[in-house]
Amino acid sequence: MDNRKVYLNNHTNLLELEEHMYPLVDVDTPNVFRNLFRYDEIPKIAFNDRIVPHHxxxxxxxxxxxxxxxxxxxxxxxxxxxxxxxxxxxxxxxxxxxxxxxxxxxxxxxxxxxxxxxxxxxxxxxxxxxxxxxxxxxxxxxxxxxxxxxxxxxxxxxxxxxxxxxxxxxxxxxxxxxxxxxxxxxxxxxxxxxxxxxxxxxxxxxxxxxxxxxxxxxxxxxxxxxxxxxxxxxxxxxxxxxxxxxxxxxxxxxxxxxxxxxxxxxxxxxxxxxxxxxxxxxxxxxxxxxxxxxxxxxxxxxxxxxxxxxxxxxxxxxxxxxxxxxxxxxxxxxxxxxxxGYRVPSRTPFVGKNFNVTRAGIHADGLLKNEEIYNIFDTDKFLNKPALVAVSNTSGVAGIAHWINTYYKLSAAHQVDKNSELVAMVKSWVDNEYAEGRVTVLTDDELIAVIDDACNKLKITL
Known part of the structure; x- marks a missing residue:
């Protein structure tokens, strides 16, 4: 005869049957689950397909x-x-x-x-x-x-x-x-x-x-x-x-x-x-x-x-x-x-310096057209970290344009596009750097110096 109580679960609003009690199982030798945890093998993940409900x-x-x-x-x-x-x-x-x-x-x-x-x-x-x-x-x-x-x-x-x-x-x-x-x-x-x-x-x-x-x-x-x-x-x-x-x-x-x-x-x-x-x-x-x-x-x-x-x-x-x-x-x-004095690894989600920085030229082109294409959410709004493009030999003119617009926080009315003369001058300098054997990404300070020089020659300000 089953004398277990039936009760109403206030969370699911379903009648449930009282579960069996589980007394302590004292053992003479330890159960270390050698079938799952053999120290000389990678631990195993086994299944019995017993599914429990979300709660x-x-x-x-x-x-x-x-x-x-x-x-x-x-x-x-x-x-x-x-x-x-x-x-x-x-x-x-x-x-x-x-x-x-x-x-x-x-x-x-x-x-x-x-x-x-x-x-x-x-x-x-x-x-x-x-x-x-x-x-x-x-x-x-x-x-x-x-x-x-x-x-x-x-x-x-x-x-x-x-x-x-x-x-x-x-x-x-x-x-x-x-x-x-x-x-x-x-x-x-x-x-x-x-x-x-x-x-x-x-x-x-x-x-x-x-x-x-x-x-x-x-x-x-x-x-x-x-x-x-x-x-x-x-x-x-x-x-x-x-x-x-x-x-x-x-x-x-x-x-x-x-x-x-x-x-x-x-x-x-x-x-x-x-x-x-x-x-x-x-x-x-x-x-x-x-x-x-x-x-x-x-x-x-x-x-x-x-x-x-x-x-x-x-x-x-x-x-x-x-x-x-x-x-x-x-x-x-x-x-x-x-x-x-602790630096979070640069690609760590949400907090790494480069977590929302793209280096691929085709991605940079997408960011320039619509940031939502290649950014997980409005990182500028939620983390004060706008999506960035690292400039290298693969960034292309779109990447350079995006970097300038983002770094200088240019309003929509003053943003440069990939066809601008300023971007072309910076791109020429970038190509020359890598043609001479450079393999590293360009630093912010280097880009700022090149952009300042180009702006002086073009007699424009950002």
Missing amino acids: MPDEIWITDTTFRDGQQSRAPYTTDQIVTLFDYFHKLGGPNGKIRQSEFFLYSKKDRDAVYKCMERGYQFPEVTSWIRASKKDFELVKDLGMKETGILVSCSDYHIFYKLKMTRREAMNHYLSVVRECLETGVAPRCHLEDITRSDIYGFVIPFCVELMKLKDEYNIPVKIRVCDTMGYGVNYPGAVIPRSVPGIIYGLMTHAGVPSEYLEFHGHNDFYKAVSNSTTAWLYGASGVNCSLFGIGERTGNTPLEAMVFEYAQLRGTLDGMDTTVITELAEYYEKEI
């Missing part, structure tokens, strides 16, 4: 780990740099707080000074949160600083439980639950970082563990958040892929079988297989309200999901920026280069 939350947002995971792979930021970047995040996130939180280390005086100064700003968003070791002393530090939430590392794959912690699954679960309870006793909301979830036993450990976490949430009436950490970048977004690599499958399982609400679910991706952005977007689509990102993707190994990428993913999914100021992204890139 986009009513509200989605971005959280930031630039000062935590982002600092694990580069020289630490100074206190002043952290505060400046925090101000930028506040401006970028806009009045609706689309950049919801920013997490900090608390171990050094520099980090704590930055936390104090950021909290003194009085911003509602981003909320200042922390990442700590699982100890009573650290919990008290979080409470003393006035934080309402902190991240706690709860590694969940057998790789970590057996090989790193030297525990059984039951020992690990009991240890984690005691740590989370200690955190709740201090009145601080725990954010449980399920490290290495894409190599874990989802229904044998993760779901049973999260069921217990939700019980603690109800017992203390304090939020308990779940961060889905794709620590090694193994997650995939393909429909029908098997768990533990299936991001849709993981999110569905946590919501449906562990009862984790969307607003308490957050995805944290790494880019080892170039999937951080697509996996983060997938987490939104299947029910996680939050995606955790690092500015420019700077993070451990290949890095995290780039924060700026998810700003534009948000706009594409929701049809609006909801108040986010995307021009701040360009300001941030300039700040990193001038003040921090």
Whole structure:
């Protein structure tokens, strides 16, 4: 006899049958999914064609780990740099707080000074949160600083439980639950970082563990958040892929079988297989309200999901920026280069110096006729970066004309076309440069000097 309850799902407005409970499956030997993860072979992506439904939350947002995971792979930021970047995040996130939180280390005086100064700003968003070791002393530090939430590392794959912690699954679960309870006793909301979830036993450990976490949430009436950490970048977004690599499958399982609400679910991706952005977007689509990102993707190994990428993913999914100021992204890139000494690779989408620069002559001709042909959107409007043409031996007269019009910001009435005498003179000089053996793209300074000389000879001004 099936005694499971039938209930109404308020999100889909469909009657659903209560799912079976999933108890902890304790094992004597670790399940490291050798069928998928043989260390001497490339990891495999397997399919069973079990499809789970989209479940986009009513509200989605971005959280930031630039000062935590982002600092694990580069020289630490100074206190002043952290505060400046925090101000930028506040401006970028806009009045609706689309950049919801920013997490900090608390171990050094520099980090704590930055936390104090950021909290003194009085911003509602981003909320200042922390990442700590699982100890009573650290919990008290979080409470003393006035934080309402902190991240706690709860590694969940057998790789970590057996090989790193030297525990059984039951020992690990009991240890984690005691740590989370200690955190709740201090009145601080725990954010449980399920490290290495894409190599874990989802229904044998993760779901049973999260069921217990939700019980603690109800017992203390304090939020308990779940961060889905794709620590090694193994997650995939393909429909029908098997768990533990299936991001849709993981999110569905946590919501449906562990009862984790969307607003308490957050995805944290790494880019080892170039999937951080697509996996983060997938987490939104299947029910996680939050995606955790690092500015420019700077993070451990290949890095995290780039924060700026998810700003534009948000706009594409929701049809609006909801108040986010995307021009701040360009300001941030300039700040990193001038003040921090970090140069974003030139072809990086949205922020690289050449991300919207074309070198092909035929493309330049299209840009000159209609910018929409070869530019992804109005990059001048959203990023203060107009589409540009790099002048070389392949740019042609159209490329030179476009460069002049864009660089000098000439109005429509004063723009030059590819048949103008000025363009012909510059083209002649460019051809001569490459005829003499040049192989590099021309610099702005060189072009300015040539254009100035040509304008003097033609007795015109731009």
